[in-house]
Amino acid sequence: AQKMRELARGDGKEELFSDREHAEYPSLLKMVERSRNKELRDLAPSGFAMHHAGMLRADRNLVERLFAKGVVRVLCCTATLAWGVNLPAHTVIIKGTQVYNAQKGAFVDLGILDVMQVFGRAGRPQFDTFGLGIIITAHDRLAHYLSLMTQQAPIESQFLAKLRDNLNAEVALGTVTNVDEAVRWLSYTYLYVRMLKNPLVYGLTPAMVERDPTLAQHRRDVTVAAARALDDCRMLRFDASTGSLACTDLGRTASHFYIEHETIRLFNEKLFDERLGPQAGEVQILEAVSQSAEFENIKVRDEELTELDALHAQCAITPVKGGVETPYGKVNVLLQAYISRVRVEAFSLVSDVGYVAQNMARILRALFEVARRKGWPVLADRLLTLCKSVDARLWAFEHPLKQMRRLQRHPAVLGHLEEKRASLDQLRDMSAAEIGQLVRHVRMGDEVAACVRRFPALSLETTVHPITRSVIRVNLTVTPAFEWHDSVHGNADPW
Numbered sequence: 001a002q003k004m005r006e007l008a009r010g011d012g013k014e015e016l017f018s019d020r021e022h023a024e025y026p027s028l029l030k031m032v033e034r035s036r037n038k039e040l041r042d043l044a045p046s047g048f049a050m051h052h053a054g055m056l057r058a059d060r061n062l063v064e065r066l067f068a069k070g071v072v073r074v075l076c077c078t079a080t081l082a083w084g085v086n087l088p089a090h091t092v093i094i095k096g097t098q099v100y101n102a103q104k105g106a107f108v109d110l111g112i113l114d115v116m117q118v119f120g121r122a123g124r125p126q127f128d129t130f131g132l133g134i135i136i137t138a139h140d141r142l143a144h145y146l147s148l149m150t151q152q153a154p155i156e157s158q159f160l161a162k163l164r165d166n167l168n169a170e171v172a173l174g175t176v177t178n179v180d181e182a183v184r185w186l187s188y189t190y191l192y193v194r195m196l197k198n199p200l201v202y203g204l205t206p207a208m209v210e211r212d213p214t215l216a217q218h219r220r221d222v223t224v225a226a227a228r229a230l231d232d233c234r235m236l237r238f239d240a241s242t243g244s245l246a247c248t249d250l251g252r253t254a255s256h257f258y259i260e261h262e263t264i265r266l267f268n269e270k271l272f273d274e275r276l277g278p279q280a281g282e283v284q285i286l287e288a289v290s291q292s293a294e295f296e297n298i299k300v301r302d303e304e305l306t307e308l309d310a311l312h313a314q315c316a317i318t319p320v321k322g323g324v325e326t327p328y329g330k331v332n333v334l335l336q337a338y339i340s341r342v343r344v345e346a347f348s349l350v351s352d353v354g355y356v357a358q359n360m361a362r363i364l365r366a367l368f369e370v371a372r373r374k375g376w377p378v379l380a381d382r383l384l385t386l387c388k389s390v391d392a393r394l395w396a397f398e399h400p401l402k403q404m405r406r407l408q409r410h411p412a413v414l415g416h417l418e419e420k421r422a423s424l425d426q427l428r429d430m431s432a433a434e435i436g437q438l439v440r441h442v443r444m445g446d447e448v449a450a451c452v453r454r455f456p457a458l459s460l461e462t463t464v465h466p467i468t469r470s471v472i473r474v475n476l477t478v479t480p481a482f483e484w485h486d487s488v489h490g491n492a493d494p495w
Helices: 002-010 025-033 038-046 057-069 079-084 112-119 139-150 159-173 179-186 190-197 206-211 216-232 249-256 261-270 282-290 302-315 327-339 347-374 377-392 411-420 424-428 432-438 444-454
Strands: 048-051 074-077 091-095 098-101 106-109 132-136 236-238 245-247 458-466 472-480
Touching: 002 038, 002 048, 025 038, 025 057, 038 048, 038 057, 048 057, 091 112, 112 132, 112 139, 159 179, 159 190, 159 216, 159 245, 159 249, 159 261, 179 216, 216 236, 216 261, 245 249, 249 261, 249 347, 261 282, 261 347, 282 327, 282 347, 282 377, 302 327, 302 347, 327 347, 327 377, 347 377, 411 432, 411 444, 424 444, 432 444
Parallel strands: 048 074, 091 132
Antiparallel strands: 098 106, 236 245, 458 472
16 A cells, blocks of 8 residues: 555655545544554555554454545455455455465465455445456466356365364264264265265266265265264264264363364363373463464464564563464463453554454363363363453452453552452451552542442352251352442443
């Protein structure tokens, strides 16, 4: 976007790209000036902008609004804008057809379906009478894309890549209990339809199709291979002689929390070992979960290394094995930065932090369930503590009142509370004046006391009545022992 603006300035045509006469231009420009994105603040007044996943959600929404209103006329974006946002344009230009594939670890051609999806944004009937689609590619790929554009491109199934996880889910649900049922289940999928229509794409030769027109043996082969892999991961029990499939607690937990089988395989090696697992500490836990298959798309960019090093030095509570130069080291550092409430500056890291935090809470909860079922109390306690740390963005050794937004603006007060090691029970028994003296800020005594009263707590009362020599009746009364306030607790407070 900056290069295009420089070219427009060099040709003296910059005014063609900015609609300063637009009725909403002043108000929209004020919204741009309040953005944290300095590149957006610099480009938008000239009629140029960018849109990518590394930007904050508020900035992306603002850019979409600016482009829809016509204030921004040139939008440089990634393909994700065309995939997920209904934002029409008059002209769409695809500059380069090579995209990075994380699974293959190399650049691959942009699929024709993605090309058609992007071109579909040009010349929408309800917005324009016609549109232009331009694709810029290497000369040796020109004939490839011309032929694909002029022919109908079929949609192929990607089900085989996730067959093991889906088979585990079906076995966990009870809809598939043996290989025969799994073979029948595969016949209901789009994968089976496409294997019959285009077998070469799925590795089937004409001779194989001729010998097995319904592909029953091939379906059985892929099912048995998936079942053996899941059995190796201890996610189900596969009896080769009878073909029975029985789900295990590990497989049921993986299905419930959407954990990939490759992640379970990793945890079996690093955390679920009978010798090391029960006593695994926070360092081993964070090291293992950072290498989960769910984070395989997290890559380390050269421009992020400086900030990652700073985050590592500032908030790394536990050692980061491999350093920030590795993808799993980056995941580890970003998770600790998220829990420590450290502000991340790079917008690509902001997006990665959100992705890591969202998936980490789910993975840690699944690990807790596995440890609980295995009867490993030490590991279960550490995992539950990490789960709560991610949910509350608070380390276990920090003061609970750090969660209160009203006190987050006064770090010195929170520092004194941690220094004095004043527990919530002690603070509840103190007056506002005594709390003010404790935190060395008399005026903050009332504020801290109000936060203590609003901190969730329960009062339990029990009465026991013997009924017979072997039966007793226990009455339990649970009473909320805190003040409810919508600004603190919202509409509900989960327990």
